Amino acid sequence: MSLHNKTENACGTIGLNTRMTDADFSKFSKLIKEEFGIKMPPSKKTMLEARLQKRLRALGFSYYSQYCDFLFSPGGFEKELTQLIDVVTTNTTDFFREPKHFELMLSTVLPDLCQRNSRPVKVWSAGCSSGEEPYTLCMVLNEFSERNNNFKYSLMASDISTDILRKAMNAVYPLSKVDVVPMALKKKYLLKSKDKTKPLVRVKPELRSKVDFRRINFMEPFPFKDQKDIIFCRNVVIYFDRVTQYTLFKKFCATLSSGGYLFIGHSESISGMELPVRQIAPTVYQKV
Known part of the structure; x- marks a missing residue:
C-alpha cells in the first residue's frame, strides 16, 4: 500500500449522522x-x-x-x-495493576538483578499509557534502592500516542485513582491539590524526573541501542494479531539483556511461540 498516493475519491458522501461506508x-x-x-x-x-x-x-x-x-x-x-x-488507541491502566507483578519484582527480580549487575538496572515500561504503570514501577524501584545502597536504575516509558504521553508527563490523577496505592507511598510520592474543590493528586517532581518518556511505535525499529533488564509490556499486544504479536515479542527478547525479565498482561500469552525465555511465574519470563 502506498501511503503517499492520493486515493481515488470513491468514499461516497456521508454526513456525520450516517454510517461510514x-x-x-x-x-x-x-x-x-x-x-x-x-x-x-x-x-x-x-x-x-x-x-x-x-x-x-x-x-x-x-x-x-x-x-x-x-x-x-x-x-x-x-x-x-x-x-x-x-x-x-484505548488507554486503560491503573496504579499497581496486576499487583503480583510488583510483589515478584521486590521478592525475586530486583534482588537477582542487583546481585548480578554492578551497573544501573534498565527498565522499560512499553505502552505506558497515562503513566500509572511507570510511576508505580518508579515507586517500587525507589523503595528497593533505598534498602540496597548499591542498586541504581533508569526507567524509560513509551507510548505511541502523543496525547497520552502529555498526560503521563503531567502526572495529575483523580484522587480515586490512587486508592490502591499504599498509604506510606501516597504520603511519600504524591501531592494533593491545594484546591479542595478539585480531588486531584500529582506525582512529586523528584519521582517524575526519574522517568524518561518517549514516543515509540512498535512497528518501527526501536530508537535505542541499549539492552533492557526489565520490560513491562502488559495489555498492549491484545490489540495485535498473532503474527504481529510474535514479531513484537521477538523484538522484545532481542532487546532484553541476558537473564532479563519480560512481564506481559494476564490476558496475553506467548504459548506456542519459539522465544528464548523461560517462565518463572504466570505472565513473567526470563531470557535464557
Missing part, C-alpha cells in the same frame, strides 16, 4: 494495521465512526469521505497520523 472503513483499518499493528475488524466500525467524529469537526469536515481523502494525501498523512493513533 465499508470502503472507507476498509481503508482506515488497513492503514491502522500497517502503521500501528492494531487489528481493526468490522466489529470495530461503529467505535471508529464515533471516535473519528471529533477529528472531522476539528478539521472542519462534514463527511467521512473528506477525512478519508485528507488522511490519504501526502500532506494530510504526515499531519494526521499522530492524531489518528490518539483516536484509535
Whole structure:
C-alpha cells in the first residue's frame, strides 16, 4: 500500500449522522494495521465512526469521505497520523495493576538483578499509557534502592500516542485513582491539590524526573541501542494479531539483556511461540 498516493475519491458522501461506508472503513483499518499493528475488524466500525467524529469537526469536515481523502494525501498523512493513533488507541491502566507483578519484582527480580549487575538496572515500561504503570514501577524501584545502597536504575516509558504521553508527563490523577496505592507511598510520592474543590493528586517532581518518556511505535525499529533488564509490556499486544504479536515479542527478547525479565498482561500469552525465555511465574519470563 502506498501511503503517499492520493486515493481515488470513491468514499461516497456521508454526513456525520450516517454510517461510514465499508470502503472507507476498509481503508482506515488497513492503514491502522500497517502503521500501528492494531487489528481493526468490522466489529470495530461503529467505535471508529464515533471516535473519528471529533477529528472531522476539528478539521472542519462534514463527511467521512473528506477525512478519508485528507488522511490519504501526502500532506494530510504526515499531519494526521499522530492524531489518528490518539483516536484509535484505548488507554486503560491503573496504579499497581496486576499487583503480583510488583510483589515478584521486590521478592525475586530486583534482588537477582542487583546481585548480578554492578551497573544501573534498565527498565522499560512499553505502552505506558497515562503513566500509572511507570510511576508505580518508579515507586517500587525507589523503595528497593533505598534498602540496597548499591542498586541504581533508569526507567524509560513509551507510548505511541502523543496525547497520552502529555498526560503521563503531567502526572495529575483523580484522587480515586490512587486508592490502591499504599498509604506510606501516597504520603511519600504524591501531592494533593491545594484546591479542595478539585480531588486531584500529582506525582512529586523528584519521582517524575526519574522517568524518561518517549514516543515509540512498535512497528518501527526501536530508537535505542541499549539492552533492557526489565520490560513491562502488559495489555498492549491484545490489540495485535498473532503474527504481529510474535514479531513484537521477538523484538522484545532481542532487546532484553541476558537473564532479563519480560512481564506481559494476564490476558496475553506467548504459548506456542519459539522465544528464548523461560517462565518463572504466570505472565513473567526470563531470557535464557
